[in-house]
Amino acid sequence: MPQRPFQSSQPSPEFTEVTPLGHDAQSLADDLRRHFNWTLGRDRHCRSVYYTYTALAYTVRDRLMARWRDTRQAYEEADCRRAYYLSLEFLMGRTLNNALLNLGLDQPMQTALQQLGLQLEELLDAEHDAGLGNGGLGRLAACFLDSCATLQLPVMGYGIRYEYGMFRQRLRKGYQVEEPDHWLRDGNPWELERPEHTIRVQFGGRCEHTHDDHGRHRVRWIDTHDVLAVPYDTPIPGYRNGTVNTLRLWKAAATDEFKLDEFHAGAYPESVAAKNAAENITMVLYPNDASENGKELRLRQQYFLASATLQDILRRWLARPHRKLSNFAEKNCFQLNDTHPTIAVAELMRLLMDEHDMQWDEAWAIVTQSMAYTNHTLLPEALERWPVRLFANLLPRHLEIIYEINGRFLADIAQRWPDDAARLQRMSLIEDGPDPQIRMAYLALVACHKVNGVAALHSRLIQQHLFADFYALWPEKFTNKTNGVTQRRWLAACNPKLTTLIGQHIGEDFITQLDRLRDLRGLADDPAFQRQWHEIKFANKQALAARVASECGVQFDPQALFDIQVKRIHEYKRQLLNVLHIIHRYDRLLRGDDQGLVNRCILIGGKAAPGYVRAKEIIKLINNVAAHINGDTRIGERLRVVFFPDFRVTAMELICPAADLSEQISTAGKEASGTGNMKFMLNGALTIGTLDGANIEMREQVGEENFFTFGLTAEEVLKRRKHYDPNTIIAEDDDLKRVMGMLESGDFNAQEPGIFDPIIHAIRDPHDPWMTAADFRSYIDTQMRVDQCYQDQAQWTRMSILNTAASGRFSSDRTISDYNQEIWKLEPIKA
Numbered sequence: 001m002p003q004r005p006f007q008s009s010q011p012s013p014e015f016t017e018v019t020p021l022g023h024d025a026q027s028l029a030d031d032l033r034r035h036f037n038w039t040l041g042r043d044r045h046c047r048s049v050y051y052t053y054t055a056l057a058y059t060v061r062d063r064l065m066a067r068w069r070d071t072r073q074a075y076e077e078a079d080c081r082r083a084y085y086l087s088l089e090f091l092m093g094r095t096l097n098n099a100l101l102n103l104g105l106d107q108p109m110q111t112a113l114q115q116l117g118l119q120l121e122e123l124l125d126a127e128h129d130a131g132l133g134n135g136g137l138g139r140l141a142a143c144f145l146d147s148c149a150t151l152q153l154p155v156m157g158y159g160i161r162y163e164y165g166m167f168r169q170r171l172r173k174g175y176q177v178e179e180p181d182h183w184l185r186d187g188n189p190w191e192l193e194r195p196e197h198t199i200r201v202q203f204g205g206r207c208e209h210t211h212d213d214h215g216r217h218r219v220r221w222i223d224t225h226d227v228l229a230v231p232y233d234t235p236i237p238g239y240r241n242g243t244v245n246t247l248r249l250w251k252a253a254a255t256d257e258f259k260l261d262e263f264h265a266g267a268y269p270e271s272v273a274a275k276n277a278a279e280n281i282t283m284v285l286y287p288n289d290a291s292e293n294g295k296e297l298r299l300r301q302q303y304f305l306a307s308a309t310l311q312d313i314l315r316r317w318l319a320r321p322h323r324k325l326s327n328f329a330e331k332n333c334f335q336l337n338d339t340h341p342t343i344a345v346a347e348l349m350r351l352l353m354d355e356h357d358m359q360w361d362e363a364w365a366i367v368t369q370s371m372a373y374t375n376h377t378l379l380p381e382a383l384e385r386w387p388v389r390l391f392a393n394l395l396p397r398h399l400e401i402i403y404e405i406n407g408r409f410l411a412d413i414a415q416r417w418p419d420d421a422a423r424l425q426r427m428s429l430i431e432d433g434p435d436p437q438i439r440m441a442y443l444a445l446v447a448c449h450k451v452n453g454v455a456a457l458h459s460r461l462i463q464q465h466l467f468a469d470f471y472a473l474w475p476e477k478f479t480n481k482t483n484g485v486t487q488r489r490w491l492a493a494c495n496p497k498l499t500t501l502i503g504q505h506i507g508e509d510f511i512t513q514l515d516r517l518r519d520l521r522g523l524a525d526d527p528a529f530q531r532q533w534h535e536i537k538f539a540n541k542q543a544l545a546a547r548v549a550s551e552c553g554v555q556f557d558p559q560a561l562f563d564i565q566v567k568r569i570h571e572y573k574r575q576l577l578n579v580l581h582i583i584h585r586y587d588r589l590l591r592g593d594d595q596g597l598v599n600r601c602i603l604i605g606g607k608a609a610p611g612y613v614r615a616k617e618i619i620k621l622i623n624n625v626a627a628h629i630n631g632d633t634r635i636g637e638r639l640r641v642v643f644f645p646d647f648r649v650t651a652m653e654l655i656c657p658a659a660d661l662s663e664q665i666s667t668a669g670k671e672a673s674g675t676g677n678m679k680f681m682l683n684g685a686l687t688i689g690t691l692d693g694a695n696i697e698m699r700e701q702v703g704e705e706n707f708f709t710f711g712l713t714a715e716e717v718l719k720r721r722k723h724y725d726p727n728t729i730i731a732e733d734d735d736l737k738r739v740m741g742m743l744e745s746g747d748f749n750a751q752e753p754g755i756f757d758p759i760i761h762a763i764r765d766p767h768d769p770w771m772t773a774a775d776f777r778s779y780i781d782t783q784m785r786v787d788q789c790y791q792d793q794a795q796w797t798r799m800s801i802l803n804t805a806a807s808g809r810f811s812s813d814r815t816i817s818d819y820n821q822e823i824w825k826l827e828p829i830k831a
């Protein structure tokens with residue numbers, strides 16, 4: 001550890017004693033001025049709104065600090081059991097508005113800004129998104145942090161401080177173009193660097209096996225290339241409860257001696273290059289949603305997070321004199337967000353045995369008692385595997401430990417199922433072959449005492465298919481925790497008008513007890529309430545229409561039905577099925593067969609992984625179809641289509657309050673849960689969806705008469721696969737035949753011949769895993785029911801109210817309280 005100046009002095013009590021800051025408009029206005037003029041040193045010539053935003057952020061951050069310190073101290077004094085949420089992704093979005101809401105500063109700040117002649121909306125808009133995640137999995141982690149703080153649970157998030165988050169998506173000629181997202185360029189007022197808690201992380205080297213003075217086997221991991229991990233803390237305020245939890249993100253930094261080595265050789269530029277290699281570890285988020293790609297840098301990121309986090313926690317644990325490692329598992333537990341941080345299993349074994357002198361059995365007991373694993377996907381291509389040879393080079397000690405875990409595990413299996421070589425091969429942590437692989441999900445299954453899926457169907461399919469062998473062995477480990485979203489961000493902050501209306505009628509308790517929305521059911525038939533509800537939806541649609549006009553140059557009429565599908569672009573999510581419906585609608589309008597069709601504005605948005613060629617072709621197809629239809633003067637207002645660029649958290653905050661219809665149309669059995677579906681339901685959208693993921697539970701809550709269900713079930717999908725014949729389906733369905741005909745005759749790519757051939761072939765392929773043609777008829781028929789329903793606006797609004805009223809179960813507060821009751825077992829601590 002290099003010498004650091006801040007370890008040499010301790011501040012006096014006089015120095016750390018502070019008077020609380022005022023929460024009134026006048027104090028806020030004074031601090032805004034002070035930060036703008038003195039902290040930032042700007043004056044009246046400063047034209048950039050970003051400095052005003054930063055001054056505002058500092059003003060709010062100041063008011064988090066005392067609560068943050070008090071929460072830390074309350075946890076220390078209570079000496080309480082704690083949980084740590086380990087995730088390679090935290091898709092936080094913006095912080096300012098959420099902090100204003102949770103601190104209860106929104107009203108006084110409005111007044112303060114009015115005094116100063118400033119517009120809150122404009123300032124909020126200056127903040128960059130913290131896009132440190134791909135999609136649902138990363139956003140779930142962010143919602144969980146908000147719920148943990150609101151429930152006053154001692155939970156800390158641990159992740160990576162990527163310099164570059166999720167790429168920015170631009171469109172060029174209808175194709176996705178990725179641009180780097182340098183979100184930290186203008187500074188990040190929400191983070192606090194804590195270099196005094198820097199950790200050293202080792203890579204490479206070799207293992208030396210020796211015996212100590214007592215004749216015990218010892219392992220030393222030596223000749224390693226080390227990297228420093230520097231923590232940056234972000235405050236996570238609970239909702240008006242005094243609690244402020246912590247998200248700790250690690251940044252990689254070169255060690256000083258790393259540079260010195262090169263310096264002796266007289267190679268200064270090379271030394272700077274070496275520094276770069278170390279710091280590259282936290283340079284960029286991998287933009288793959290639900291697929292592994294086996295890159296060494298990604299494994300480095302995973303180990304970097306796991307090692308820095310575990311060392312940090314062990315050090316804090318052992319800093320108090322009465323604590324011993326033997327009771328570590330009583331007071332600490334880890335939740336692994338997917339397999340990404342699973343190397344933590346081997347790292348905790350290494351730290352306990354090699355650094356803290358523990359024997360295997362005792363260390364293994366701590367690991368198994370403290371770790372739990374959440375699975376997020378049923379797609380086999382997403383199950384992470386790492387080549388053994390990569391481990392041998394990068395993490396040789398961890399490879400030894402994984403072999404030992406596997407040896408002991410397979411010995412148990414052989415005892416329970418004698419003479420079952422096939423089972424041993426199926427369950428082994430090492431997949432045999434010319435390039436043997438480590439199965440990270442199996443490592444998590446063996447080491448964790450709890451394993452959960454993220455919706456009822458998903459958890460059942462895990463047990464019956466994906467991990468059936470492990471379920472047979474340890475049924476008691478398996479459990480379900482249906483996902484949720486935080487209503488603070490996804491209703492109170494993003495839909496203030498609806499929040500006010502609901503509050504006026506049923507009170508504001510729903511902001512912390514979402515079940516209370518049930519009380520809206522009694523208002524669903526009230527014409528006056530329906531009118532107000534409808535007017536708010538209309539205003540939200542106007543706001544979205546304005547953005548669509550400025551971003552996409554397309555006019556959306558707020559009277560029309562707003563039909564929305566926003567999420568990562570992936571074949572299993574079937575944006576393609578949506579496109580087939582759009583083309584079918586267009587075909588009907590052209591043929592004058594428009595009976596029963598309402599005016600629709602269809603919006604699709606989402607990013608494709610940069611290496612996912614088919615997903616990028618689908619984006620191009622959506623854009624071509626949109627341009628063709630919007631440019632056809634015969635269609636006019638009847639149908640408008642846009643691809644909304646750069647879909648991200650901040651875009652979702654504008655989009656979900658404005659949706660009439662939410663498209664959740666994945667092939668059944670493929671979407672683990674979905675959380676976008678829940679944000680839409682909360683904001684009064686109706687759902688058209690398959691019986692997949694959490695859709696099933698949403699439909700159960702709201703009643704099937706208020707939900708547009710279509711398509712094959714997960715079981716039917718499995719059965720149909722064996723004799724799936726899309727070409728016959730197409731030939732026998734006149735509508736689908738015409739749609740395919742329009743695609744095949746190049747109606748949408750007259751200037752670009754052949755570009756959609758791969759997509760057309762995929763739909764016609766009997767091995768199409770997503771079975772798009774199989775669900776076409778049922779989807780189209782159900783869409784017609786949607787149109788019919790929308791024609792009766794009172795009826796539609798009634799169903800909209802009932803959807804919001806039934807969304808209480810899908811609060812992440814409920815999800816977190818489920819995790820806590822069954823896995824973490826933490827006591828809430830008042831700060």
Ligand SMILES: *Cc1c(COP(=O)(O)O)cnc(C)c1O
Nearest residue numbers: 135136567648649652674675676
């Ligand atoms: C909620 C959310 C998601 C997840 O959407 P799904 O429809 O569940 O895949 C992805 N990205 C962003 C920005 C979100 O807010």
